[in-house]
Amino acid sequence: MVFGHKIVLDEVIRQDELDFIKAINDVSKGEIPEDTKNLILRLQRPLPPGDDPIRLCGRNFDCDIFNACKLMEMNGVSKCYQSIDEDVNKLCSKMRVPKLLHLKIGCPIMLVKNISSAPVNGLQGKVVAMKEDSMTIDFENDLVQLGKETCTVYSSIDKKIVATRHQIPLILSFSITILKAQG
Structure with missing residues (x-):
């Protein structure tokens, strides 16, 4: 049986960084405005050497x-x-x-x-x-x-x-x- 409803969660419990919350909401809607794109690019960095990430x-x-x-x-x-x-x-x-x-x-x-x-x-x-x-x-x-x-x-x-x-x-x-x- 298919669940025919779309549920949008609107309360954020474990995060208080408003820019990050906005970016996640933008990505989930498939909308990537310039400020969200810039935030994601600022967070991008190479992984440290050693163990593979989980x-x-x-x-x-x-x-x-x-x-x-x-x-x-x-x-x-x-x-x-x-x-x-x-x-x-x-x-x-x-x-x-x-x-x-x-x-x-x-x-x-x-x-x-x-x-x-x-x-x-x-x-x-x-x-x-x-x-x-x-x-x-x-x-x-x-x-x-x-x-x-x-x-x-x-x-x-x-x-x-x-x-x-x-x-x-x-x-x-x-x-x-x-x-x-x-x-």
């Missing part, structure tokens, strides 16, 4: 495809970490912690669960070592050993946990969703 996608599916392709392009041997699921049902497929986690040394990752007080959800790093059931991640020169954690889906209707997954709470982060990038 690609932003609108859907997790698009991120998953891009991340898998980038991982295959990397040199080295891939290791797969398989989750242990309990009460498996369709809700497990909705978990952001993957059933199968394919990684290589040096690949960029993002933590998708808070771990105690230090590593937090959204923290990005690189895989520096892999063992059978754990790995070492470099979070900006802070080496952290990670193993499988328990992630759950809670049903507010049934008032109970309806799915459990034991997995290392990481995703590849060559690409992330726009929503995840916003924090």
Whole structure:
């Protein structure tokens, strides 16, 4: 079914630079006046040398495809970490912690669960070592050993946990969703 309405959002929540807001609105309407063009040109600059920039996608599916392709392009041997699921049902497929986690040394990752007080959800790093059931991640020169954690889906209707997954709470982060990038 096609959604036959056009919705225009008119409240800006996380941005207070009026010139930038105007430029985004102009681009979304397909109108590029001279002041918007000049602003965009002023913001244009070469990327710094080193790591590739993170690609932003609108859907997790698009991120998953891009991340898998980038991982295959990397040199080295891939290791797969398989989750242990309990009460498996369709809700497990909705978990952001993957059933199968394919990684290589040096690949960029993002933590998708808070771990105690230090590593937090959204923290990005690189895989520096892999063992059978754990790995070492470099979070900006802070080496952290990670193993499988328990992630759950809670049903507010049934008032109970309806799915459990034991997995290392990481995703590849060559690409992330726009929503995840916003924090």
